[in-house]
Amino acid sequence: MKDRLFNxxxxxxxxxxxxxxxxxxxxxxxxxxxxxxxxxxxLSFAHSGERTCRxxxxxxxxxxxxxxxxxxxxxxxxxxxFVELDVDGATVFAASLQPSGLSGTGPSxxxxxxxxxxxxxxxxxxxxxxxxxxxxxHEAAVxxxxxxxxxxxxxxxxxxxxxxx
Numbered sequence: 191m192k193d194r195l196f197n198x199x200x201x202x203x204x205x206x207x208x209x210x211x212x213x214x215x216x217x218x219x220x221x222x223x224x225x226x227x228x229x230x231x232x233l234s235f236a237h238s239g240e241r242t243c244r245x246x247x248x249x250x251x252x253x254x255x256x257x258x259x260x261x262x263x264x265x266x267x268x269x270x271x272f273v274e275l276d277v278d279g280a281t282v283f284a285a286s287l288q289p290s291g292l293s294g295t296g297p298s299x300x301x302x303x304x305x306x307x308x309x310x311x312x313x314x315x316x317x318x319x320x321x322x323x324x325x326x327x328h329e330a331a332v333x334x335x336x337x338x339x340x341x342x343x344x345x346x347x348x349x350x351x352x353x354x355x
Contacts, residue, residue, distance in 0.1 A: 224305055229336035231277070231304040231313070235346040236297040239269040239289065239319045267294035269321040275344075276314040277306065308338040315344055315352055328352065 224230060243264040251259045268289040275283040283302055290296035314331040330352035336342055345353040 224339070227308050227338050228305050229308050229338065229340045229342060231306050231336075232302070232341065232343045233273070233275055233283065233304075233315070234301045234343060236299045237271055237317070237319060237346050237348065238297040239271045239321070241265050241268055242321060268296075268298075269319075271298040272318040272326075273300060274316045274326075275302075275304075276312075277304065278312050306336060308336055308340070310335045313344070313354070317346065317352075330354070 241264040243262050245262055246260070251261065270286045270288050272286050273283070274281055282304060285300075287298035287300055288294070289298050310333065312331065312333050314329070316326040317328045318326050320327055328346070328351055332354045334342060334354070343355050345355070347353060
């Protein structure tokens with residue numbers, strides 16, 4: 191009985207020591223992912239490029255069986271989406287985002303983070319999602335004042351365009 195009580199007390203002491211050590215190490219040392227005077231700008235969205243389609247000719251339709259006569263045919267894979275981001279007049283990001291999926295049929299995805307000094311910034315973002323287009327299909331610009339430790343997100347929705355929040 192004495193040995194059992196001793197073992198329980200030793201086990202309790204070890205458990206208490208491990209718990210206290212974990213609590214102390216969870217708050218110390220202090221660590222920050224960005225300096226105090228820095229804000230975070232995130233460019234994050236998923237968007238599909240517009241497929242290339244064409245109308246079949248009357249001869250092509252006639253050659254097909256009746257159950258396969260679709261007037262419009264489209265490429266299976268989606269084209270890449272091209273994105274550019276400018277901060278204070280300088281391009282900080284420009285990339286061609288390949289579609290996801292084994293056959294390239296999924297959306298193009300992006301998640302990029304940029305550390306910016308707190309203060310006022312001009313932000314412009316542009317995107318091309320149609321392969322036949324020269325220039326950009328979607329553009330937006332905003333002037334924001336970022337606070338220290340603020341996280342500012344740029345998202346995209348096809349029905350409303352770029353969203354800054």
